[in-house]
Amino acid sequence: MKHIVKIMALLVALSAVWISLLQTSVLPKSCTWLLPLYFIVSLGCYGLLMVGVGLMQFPTCPHEAILLQQDVVEAKEFLKGKGVDVGAN
């Protein structure tokens, strides 16, 4: 419940800032009308950018991949020795 109240308060504060910008005409009016849309689009762009950057910097650990494959082979042989057939190759 408190979380929703926090988010609502943030939204109300942002809309108050926008309406006050409209009333006092610091920027030209056509610019102020497009400002929320601009922020939404830039937020989407920022999310996309973070996804791209995270993809580029993702660590792959090739050494651990090889060890994992060895573990898988070992486990398959062990299970086959016990009589369970896991062969999904």
Next chain:
Amino acid sequence: MELADRAVGLLLSVISLSIFTYYTFWIIILPFVDSDHFVHKYFLPQEYAIFIPVYAGVALICFLSIFIGYVMLKSKKKKA
């Protein structure tokens, strides 16, 4: 494998950066430029700057709701 991931990541970042700079130019800088400057040729009229993101947002919401509805129907059919 990781090269393909890096290429996709780079492509995504480039696309997002280009969309951001184009949109910033469109909305913020272009109203302050004289209307017979040559750079106005490269940008569509300003109504499109509102129309295209709103249309994309509505299309995204429609697609998401269709997808959720489809998944819910499929799971209900499997249970019954």
